[in-house]
Amino acid sequence: MKVLARKDLPDVLKNWSDSYDVFAPSMKETGDVIFDRFDADTFTLEYGKPSLPQKSEFLPQSEVIFELKKGEYREVMAGSGKMLFGMRACDVMGMRQAGSFMKRDVTDPYYKSKEEGILKVVMACSGPQNETCFCTTVGSGPFAEAGFDLQFYDLGDEFLVEAESERGKQLIADGFFGEIDAAEAGTKIEEFKVHASKAIKEVPALKEAMERLRDGSVSEKVWDYFGRKCIVCGGCAFVCPTCTCFTVSDFQTQPGEGLRVRSWDACLFGGFTREASGHNPRGTQALRLKRRHEHKLLYYNETDVLEGLCGCVGCGRCSDYCPVHIGTLEVVKAIAED
Amino acid sequence: MGNNSGNAYQPRPVSIIRTLPQINEHRLFQLKLEDGGSWEDFGHQPGQFVEVSIFGKGEAPISISSPPTRLDALEICVRRTGRLTNALFDMEKGSHLHIRGPYGRGFPVEILKGHKVLLIAGGLGLAPLRSLLLYLLDKRDKFDEIILMYGTNNPDNVLFKYELLGFFDRDDIKYLYSVDRDEEGIWKQYVGVVTGLFDQAELSPHDTYAVLCGPPVMYKFVLERLLSLGFPKDHIFMSLERMMKCGIGKCGHCAIGDKYCCTDGPVFPFTEIEKIKEAI
Ligand SMILES: Cc1cc2nc3c(=O)[nH]c(=O)nc-3n(C[C@H](O)[C@H](O)[C@H](O)COP(=O)(O)OP(=O)(O)OC[C@H]3O[C@@H](n4cnc5c(N)ncnc54)[C@H](O)[C@@H]3O)c2cc1C
Ligand code: SF4
Ligand code: SF4
Ligand code: FES
Numbered sequence: 001m002k003v004l005a006r007k008d009l010p011d012v013l014k015n016w017s018d019s020y021d022v023f024a025p026s027m028k029e030t031g032d033v034i035f036d037r038f039d040a041d042t043f044t045l046e047y048g049k050p051s052l053p054q055k056s057e058f059l060p061q062s063e064v065i066f067e068l069k070k071g072e073y074r075e076v077m078a079g080s081g082k083m084l085f086g087m088r089a090c091d092v093m094g095m096r097q098a099g100s101f102m103k104r105d106v107t108d109p110y111y112k113s114k115e116e117g118i119l120k121v122v123m124a125c126s127g128p129q130n131e132t133c134f135c136t137t138v139g140s141g142p143f144a145e146a147g148f149d150l151q152f153y154d155l156g157d158e159f160l161v162e163a164e165s166e167r168g169k170q171l172i173a174d175g176f177f178g179e180i181d182a183a184e185a186g187t188k189i190e191e192f193k194v195h196a197s198k199a200i201k202e203v204p205a206l207k208e209a210m211e212r213l214r215d216g217s218v219s220e221k222v223w224d225y226f227g228r229k230c231i232v233c234g235g236c237a238f239v240c241p242t243c244t245c246f247t248v249s250d251f252q253t254q255p256g257e258g259l260r261v262r263s264w265d266a267c268l269f270g271g272f273t274r275e276a277s278g279h280n281p282r283g284t285q286a287l288r289l290k291r292r293h294e295h296k297l298l299y300y301n302e303t304d305v306l307e308g309l310c311g312c313v314g315c316g317r318c319s320d321y322c323p324v325h326i327g328t329l330e331v332v333k334a335i336a337e338d
Numbered sequence: 339m340g341n342n343s344g345n346a347y348q349p350r351p352v353s354i355i356r357t358l359p360q361i362n363e364h365r366l367f368q369l370k371l372e373d374g375g376s377w378e379d380f381g382h383q384p385g386q387f388v389e390v391s392i393f394g395k396g397e398a399p400i401s402i403s404s405p406p407t408r409l410d411a412l413e414i415c416v417r418r419t420g421r422l423t424n425a426l427f428d429m430e431k432g433s434h435l436h437i438r439g440p441y442g443r444g445f446p447v448e449i450l451k452g453h454k455v456l457l458i459a460g461g462l463g464l465a466p467l468r469s470l471l472l473y474l475l476d477k478r479d480k481f482d483e484i485i486l487m488y489g490t491n492n493p494d495n496v497l498f499k500y501e502l503l504g505f506f507d508r509d510d511i512k513y514l515y516s517v518d519r520d521e522e523g524i525w526k527q528y529v530g531v532v533t534g535l536f537d538q539a540e541l542s543p544h545d546t547y548a549v550l551c552g553p554p555v556m557y558k559f560v561l562e563r564l565l566s567l568g569f570p571k572d573h574i575f576m577s578l579e580r581m582m583k584c585g586i587g588k589c590g591h592c593a594i595g596d597k598y599c600c601t602d603g604p605v606f607p608f609t610e611i612e613k614i615k616e617a618i
Contacts, residue, residue, distance in 0.1 A: 250393075
């Protein structure tokens with residue numbers, strides 16, 4: 001454990017930028033905060049919950065996987081030398097769960113090559129970032145337990161900095177980081193954790209909903225209701241840190257040459273399961289919404305959920321962004337009340 | 339995976355040895371590996387599938403129609419439906435394309451050994467079932483009685499017609515077939531849906547395994563029939579179809595409840611899927 005004065009953070013990030021492509025929260029002119037290349041002028045710690053998880057660093061919205069040339073498929077493999085500074089604990093858990101799926105049985109080489117190269121620096125949350133956070137219910141936050149290189153605890157004038165990996169230890173070996181008595185650090189962190197966890201609302205409906213899905217007692221009316229409201233934008237899946245479904249398409253760029261590209265896809269779309277014959281085993285929007293939520297809360301067996309509860313890591317983004325209020329929070333509430 | 343590149347998505351080059359027209363819009367393609375590999379090392383099992391790539395057109399899952407007992411060529415039987423299959427139909431002897439695989443869990447040949455096997459196919463469902471059928475016939479002494487029930491919508495749509503006609507002369511396989519409709523009145527066999535064929539066969543459910551492959555509507559009726567005849571649930575195996583993109587359990591398209599059709603299937607024992615509402 002080390003300690004860093006708050007005022008030194010921009011200099012530290014600047015130093016790290018010499019060796020890594022540092023991505024950190026950046027305040028844009030429009031008032032939105034996004035993860036962007038570190039810039040001392042726009043860098044901010046007032047970023048709450050980033051609007052998107054860092055999923056696209058591991059599974060880009062769209063990526064070329066093969067170049068088609070001279071009758072061959074030539075692998076296009078991008079590594080990553082990025083540092084992500086300021087990840088939230090729920091997103092770290094989301095990344096770990098998604099990784100366990102992408103690397104189970106057969107390894108997805110594109111996902112793995114990016115994930116391995118990225119340095120993950122977490123900023124532990126001192127409380128909920130907004131009213132939709134429910135990390136404590138699903139066991140993903142407000143601080144990360146594993147899967148990061150460094151974790152920062154914001155104590156006001158200073159940060160306590162915890163290293164999880166060898167790479168992390170080396171990062172905090174320089175002069176900016178001071179030593180701190182282990183017992184003292186332990187007490188402060190314990191206090192921080194207890195306080196932060198207490199500040200975040202538990203959502204008992206989630207466990208009830210999981211229970212009801214397991215015993216098959218959820219009425220189809222719940223899904224019909226949401227199915228009628230959904231406008232099929234796919235947003236809930238695109239902002240979700242644990243959604244990894246993709247499609248693959250070929251493009252011809254000129255005669256004999258082209259690209260094979262994979263891009264995000266979502267179980268909310270009718271075409272996702274429509275077969276060539278026209279038959280669609282998930283033929284209604286109600287069935288598709290049921291699938292999405294069953295996958296998060298019932299059928300997550302193919303994913304190692306690690307210390308988490310289920311395939312949802314409680315970031316609340318689906319509730320933040322669904323234009324017609326069909327987030328996991330709304331759905332579990334409807335199931336529990338059904 | 340029979341793929342040395344380490345990248346599970348890497349397609350391997352193959353060429354077309356021969357194309358054999360089947361019925362309207364269906365063709366059988368015989369393929370040869372062009373990267374020095376052999377079909378023996380490919381290691382396919384009856385009921386598995388490959389992902390077929392055509393330059394710039396995409397990739398599609400296609401069942402392997404030939405058994406591992408016949409390794410001169412890998413055979414695929416394809417129906418023309420869209421972008422990739424259209425491009426395939428424009429190809430001829432010597433044309434180059436790519437495949438990767440073999441993928442999925444095939445038919446349970448070890449379980450079938452020593453038992454009677456009832457194969458029930460509808461339409462293009464015969465394409466994957468043929469790999470099992472020919473396997474059973476090539477290792478005939480390992481299996482008890484073999485019955486094939488095959489239904490198509492009309493007499494013009496019988497796949498592998500000449501191969502099937504040959505079965506009438508054999509006494510080690512019983513072949514029953516049906517057509518849904520016969521408007522011209524040329525069909526000499528049973529007219530009606532495939533379940534009607536059950537009345538023509540003497541079945542002993544407890545030492546018979548039923549293996550199904552056909553369009554979604556067929557399953558419901560055939561299953562009802564099998565169960566009412568007293569087939570134990572663990573004697574029923576079925577090959578399911580789903581939209582597939584990756585074939586290796588990553589893209590999510592083929593999910594059926596807590597299973598993935600591409601890796602947990604496409605062949606499932608009925609006992610594994612009977613409780614999953616969206617399965618059938
Ligand atoms: C395990 C498995 C095994 C299979 N085995 C076989 C097999 O042995 N033989 C076989 O023939 N098939 C098999 N299939 C089905 C096969 O994968 C599909 O037929 C194939 O993917 C079609 O690909 P395509 O690119 O030709 O069609 P696509 O272009 O993807 O077209 C599919 C459908 O969409 C329609 N369509 C195409 N373009 C458009 C458009 N622009 N607008 C609107 N609609 C459009 C087409 O009319 C068609 O109905 C199998 C599938 C699975 C999952
Ligand atoms: S389901 Fe919703 S709350 Fe759960 S991880 Fe995905 S976006 Fe976040
Ligand atoms: S975000 Fe809401 S409207 Fe959009 S697909 Fe998801 S549930 Fe439907
Ligand atoms: S085809 Fe991609 S998960 Fe099954």
